[in-house]
Amino acid sequence: MKTVGILTSGGDCPGLNATIRGVAKALYEARPDISIIGIRDGFYGLIHGECEKMKPSDFSEILTRGGTILGTSRQPHKKMQKIEADHIDKIASMKKTYADLKLDCLFILGGNGTHKTANLLRSEGLNIIGLPKTIDNDIFGTDYTFGFHTAVDIATEVIDRIHTTAASHKRVMLIEIMGNKAGWLTLYSGVAGGADIILIPELPFEPDNIAKALEKRERKSRPYTIIAVAEGAMDADEARLKKKERTLMRLERGEATATNRIAAGIHERTGFDTRVVIPGHIVRGGSPSAYDRVLATRFGTYAASLAIKGVFGVAVALKGDMVTHNKLEDIAGIPKLVPPEHQMVAVARETGVIFGDN
Ligand code: F6P
Numbered sequence: 243m244k245t246v247g248i249l250t251s252g253g254d255c256p257g258l259n260a261t262i263r264g265v266a267k268a269l270y271e272a273r274p275d276i277s278i279i280g281i282r283d284g285f286y287g288l289i290h291g292e293c294e295k296m297k298p299s300d301f302s303e304i305l306t307r308g309g310t311i312l313g314t315s316r317q318p319h320k321k322m323q324k325i326e327a328d329h330i331d332k333i334a335s336m337k338k339t340y341a342d343l344k345l346d347c348l349f350i351l352g353g354n355g356t357h358k359t360a361n362l363l364r365s366e367g368l369n370i371i372g373l374p375k376t377i378d379n380d381i382f383g384t385d386y387t388f389g390f391h392t393a394v395d396i397a398t399e400v401i402d403r404i405h406t407t408a409a410s411h412k413r414v415m416l417i418e419i420m421g422n423k424a425g426w427l428t429l430y431s432g433v434a435g436g437a438d439i440i441l442i443p444e445l446p447f448e449p450d451n452i453a454k455a456l457e458k459r460e461r462k463s464r465p466y467t468i469i470a471v472a473e474g475a476m477d478a479d480e481a482r483l484k485k486k487e488r489t490l491m492r493l494e495r496g497e498a499t500a501t502n503r504i505a506a507g508i509h510e511r512t513g514f515d516t517r518v519v520i521p522g523h524i525v526r527g528g529s530p531s532a533y534d535r536v537l538a539t540r541f542g543t544y545a546a547s548l549a550i551k552g553v554f555g556v557a558v559a560l561k562g563d564m565v566t567h568n569k570l571e572d573i574a575g576i577p578k579l580v581p582p583e584h585q586m587v588a589v590a591r592e593t594g595v596i597f598g599d600n
Contacts, residue, residue: 243346245277246549247293250310251284251317251352251359255377255389256530257538258351259304259311264542265349265373266301272550279343283313284352285322285359289335293343305535308528310351319358333366340368347549351375353387354577357557361574364555371545372557372570377526380424382576383568384559388538392531393420394430400521401435401468408466414456414508414516415468418501420525422474425580427525432470432595433586439467439596441504443474444580445587446481447598452504453511455596460512467514471501478599540565 248265250258269276280300282292304311322332340348340363347369350360353376364370374381377393397419408415417437419428425442432440439455441447452469459467477500480488497503505516530538541558544565548556556567557574580587587597 243273243276243549243552245279245344246347246349247279247281247288247340247343247345248312248349249281249284249288249351250312250314250375251350251356252314253316253353253376253526254309254314255375255526256308256392256528257388257534258309258314258375259307260530260535260538261351261373261375261388261542262311263301263304264539265546266296266298266542268543268546269549270298272546279345280312281339281348283315284356285317285332285336286315287313288339288348289317289330289332291335291339291342293339305539306529308530316355317359319355319362322359322362333362336363337366337368345369347371347554349373349545349549353378354381354575357381357570357574360557361570364570369554370556370570371548371554373541373545374557374559377427378421378424379426380578381557381573382578383557383573384578385562386537386560388534388541389526389530390427390430391533391537392529393427393525394434395531396525396528397427397431397470397521398434400519400524401431401437401470404468404519405436405466408468411515412465414466414505414514416471416501416505416516416518417468418471418473418499418518418520418522420522421472423577423579425472425474428470428472428475429580429586429590433590433593435468435470437468437470437595438464439469439598440590441469441475441598442472442580443476445582445597445599446476446478448478449504449507449511449598451596451598451600452508455598456508456512456514469504471499471504473499475500475504477504
C-alpha cells in the first residue's frame with residue numbers, strides 16, 4: 243500500500259479532524275513512506291480532482307479542532323448517478339480521480355448519505371473504508387457515531403441555561419435541536435438536561451396531549467416547562483402524510499419545522515407564555531468532547547489497521563465497547579431511528595417525561 247486518499251463528506255461535526263488524525267498517525271507509524279492525499283470538499287473534490295498531497299505536519303495540532311481541515315460539501319446520493327446540466331458523469335469522474343491518483347484505498351468520513359455513495363463506489367471496484375460521523379447518530383450497525391456525544395453535551399448545556407430563564411419568567415420554553423429524521427440527539431440531551439417534554443420524529447405527538455401535560459404541571463404547581471423538540475418532530479396528523487405531502491404542507495404554511503406551530507398551539511390551548519430557542523448549527527461547531535476525541539482516535543486507528551490488512555468495502559463501527567466493522571453493503575442506506583420501545587425512551591417515561599404520543 244503506497245497511496246491512500248481521505249475525504250470528509252456531508253454536514254461537518256466535531257471529531258472529523260480527530261478521526262483524520264487517527265487514520266494518518268497510525269498509517270505513518272506503520273508505513274512511514276505512505277502518501278496521504280487529502281481530497282477537498284468531499285465527493286466534490288473526488289469528482290473534480292481537487293486534492294493535495296498531505297504532509298505529516300498537516301495532521302498535527304488538529305485533535306481538538308472542530309470542522310474539517312479537508313472541507314466538506316453535500317453531494318446528495320440520489321443525484322450521484324444522474325447526469326445534470328454540467329454533463330458530468332460523477333461516478334466515472336470519481337473513478338478517474340481514484341485511478342489518476344493511483345490510490346490503493348479511500349477513507350470516507352461521513353453520515354448516512356455518504357455511506358450510500360461509499361457503497362456505490364465499492365460496487366464500482368474501489369477500495370473503500372467508511373468512518374461513521376454525524377451528530378444524528380443514525381448510522382445503522384454502530385452504537386455511536388463520532389460527533390454525537392459532543393452535540394449531546396452542547397445541546398444539554400443549552401437546555402441547562404434555559405432552565406433559569408424559564409423559571410424566572412414562568413414560561414414554557416421550546417428548544418429545537420437538530421435531527422430531521424432521527425431523534426437520538428434530542429432524546430439524549432432532553433434526558434441529560436431534564437426536559438419535561440421531549441418530542442421526536444419517531445413518536446408523533448397529539449397537540450392535545452401536550453396541552454393536558456402542561457395543565458397537569460400547573461395543577462402540581464410546576465411554574466415552568468422545558469420542551470426539547472427535534473427538528474423533525476411531527477404531530478400525528480402530519481405523520482399520516484407522505485414525506486412529500488408533509489414538506490409541501492409546511493412550505494404552504496411557511497414553516498421549516500413544527501416548533502413555532504407547537505409553541506403557538508400551546509399558547510392558544512393553555513394561555514401559557516411560550517418562547518422558542520433554536521441553537522441550530524451551534525451544536526455541530528467547535529471542539530470535540532473528550533469522549534469523541536477518544537472514539538475518533540479509536541475509529542481512525544482501526545480504519546488504518548484495516549487498510550494495512552487489505553480489508554476494504556467496510557465501515558468502522560462501535561459495538562458495545564469494541565471497535566469493529568460492518569460490510570458497507572449491509573449497512574448503507576439503512577437509517578438507525580429511535581425504536582419506540584428503546585430503553586432510553588422507557589427511562590425517560592419512567593422519570594415522568596412526556597412524549598405526547600399517548
Ligand atoms: O446531518 C446532520 C445535520 O446537522 C442534521 O441534524 C440537520 O438536519 C442537517 O444536518 C442540517 O444540514 P445543513 O448543515 O446542511 O443545514
